[in-house]
Amino acid sequence: MVNSEEIDIKQVWQVLATVSDPEIPVLPITDLGIVKAVFLEDGILHVQITPTYSGCPAGDVILFDVQAALMAAGFENAVVENVIFPAWTTDDITPVGKQLLENYGIAPPVNRYLSNIDLEKITVPCPRCKSNNTSLVSAFGSTACKALFKCNDCLEPFDYFKCH
Amino acid sequence: MFANDYNDSVNLLLFLADTNLIMSQRLAEWCGKGPTLELDIALTNIALDYLGQGRLFYQQAASEISGVTSEDSLAYFRDADQYLNLQLSELPNGHWGQTVLKVYLLAEWQQIVYSRLLALSDEQFLKKAASKAIKETKYHLQWSSQWMLRLSNGTDESFSKMQQAINHIWPYVHELKQVPSYAENVLSQLQLEEQFSKNVSATLDQTKLVLPAHFVFNAKGMYGIHTEQLSYILAEMQVIQRNHPNLTW
Numbered sequence: 001m002v003n004s005e006e007i008d009i010k011q012v013w014q015v016l017a018t019v020s021d022p023e024i025p026v027l028p029i030t031d032l033g034i035v036k037a038v039f040l041e042d043g044i045l046h047v048q049i050t051p052t053y054s055g056c057p058a059g060d061v062i063l064f065d066v067q068a069a070l071m072a073a074g075f076e077n078a079v080v081e082n083v084i085f086p087a088w089t090t091d092d093i094t095p096v097g098k099q100l101l102e103n104y105g106i107a108p109p110v111n112r113y114l115s116n117i118d119l120e121k122i123t124v125p126c127p128r129c130k131s132n133n134t135s136l137v138s139a140f141g142s143t144a145c146k147a148l149f150k151c152n153d154c155l156e157p158f159d160y161f162k163c164h
Numbered sequence: 165m166f167a168n169d170y171n172d173s174v175n176l177l178l179f180l181a182d183t184n185l186i187m188s189q190r191l192a193e194w195c196g197k198g199p200t201l202e203l204d205i206a207l208t209n210i211a212l213d214y215l216g217q218g219r220l221f222y223q224q225a226a227s228e229i230s231g232v233t234s235e236d237s238l239a240y241f242r243d244a245d246q247y248l249n250l251q252l253s254e255l256p257n258g259h260w261g262q263t264v265l266k267v268y269l270l271a272e273w274q275q276i277v278y279s280r281l282l283a284l285s286d287e288q289f290l291k292k293a294a295s296k297a298i299k300e301t302k303y304h305l306q307w308s309s310q311w312m313l314r315l316s317n318g319t320d321e322s323f324s325k326m327q328q329a330i331n332h333i334w335p336y337v338h339e340l341k342q343v344p345s346y347a348e349n350v351l352s353q354l355q356l357e358e359q360f361s362k363n364v365s366a367t368l369d370q371t372k373l374v375l376p377a378h379f380v381f382n383a384k385g386m387y388g389i390h391t392e393q394l395s396y397i398l399a400e401m402q403v404i405q406r407n408h409p410n411l412t413w
């Protein structure tokens with residue numbers, strides 16, 4: 001067990017970077033931007049996590065995974081809290097996170113937070129062949145945070161991470 | 165006269181929570197039956213958003229009610245006359261066009277209500293929840309209004325089905341323009357009424373849909389008065405918990 005005097009916040013962030021959203025396993029939660037705060041209060045380690053979507057079924061799993069990862073790293077008494085404000089936005093995804101999404105085959109958000117949610121009017125480059133010749137198939141994909149597009153050049157369907 | 169044991173704050177939370185939960189439960193009936201796989205998934209995702217929003221409001225309500233109360237006890241152990249959801253939410257899905265219309269009307273309503281809550285101070289729970297929820301509502305609104313236009317301006321059959329849906333649903337729309345007594349210090353009756361009519365007209369004006377002749381039907385789901393439909397929904401939703409209390413997955 002790590003004593004509270006010895007808690008190194010940087011090390012906590014490193015542990016958090018090993019946890020990912022089970023629906024986007026390639027993306028650490030630290031790059032997804034849902035870790036709101038890590039701090040010590042009266043010697044107790046607090047980690048605040050915010051959900052992406054209010055109904056996201058991965059939300060409870062992530063809180064559990066964070067607690068488990070912290071325990072495994074010796075932070076046994078960490079308090080993992082769910083906070084909803086300020087609300088998470090896709091602007092909170094780090095540049096590294098956006099690159100990881102694209103490498104994984106999910107097109108990252110093309111606009112800033114809710115600046116343009118008309119999915120039929122935006123240009124989303126294909127994550128595979130980079131073509132801009134793509135079109136919307138469905139505003140909701142396999143999860144609420146994604147829409148389904150298809151590439152008219154390489155003909156592959158792909159997920160798009162919606163601005164949120 | 166409406167009366168229960170809760171204060172205004174709790175009743176407002178239940179009003180928002182119940183409307184979301186019942187919409188969610190209704191939409192979930194489409195799961196596995198959508199017209200196409202994509203639409204099935206879209207509706208399921210929207211239903212999940214409603215459920216998530218409902219849970220936020222239930223959790224807060226539970227924390228404000230004294231005694232042993234949880235989000236689950238509020239959802240599973242209250243009867244129809246204790247539910248404060250808008251009657252619109254409990255109406256059967258009907259055909260695809262009618263479901264789209266329900267989602268559209270609720271999205272317009274939630275957009276206005278949540279926008280209003282955003283004007284509260286940062287410390288207030290309602291503002292925090294609204295700032296989360298309104299982003300989801302914007303997508304519901306965009307998705308449903310596009311379907312409204314597509315069906316209304318589509319074939320003769322799709323138009324006549326949308327007109328049929330309007331005729332059937334419209335009497336329940338009056339309630340969406342009413343602010344319940346327990347929300348009067350947070351929501352403005354005048355603003356809600358004006359804004360809702362204006363926004364809905366902006367969409368309907370792009371169609372040839374005709375609104376039914378004016379008459380006032382005072383739906384009062386917000387005061388616990390419901391159509392018989394709600395009891396059927398609750399029976400199905402609550403049966404497991406009531407037969408096997410505290411059962412978990």
Ligand SMILES: [Zn+2]
Nearest residue numbers: 126129151154
């Ligand atoms: Zn391509």
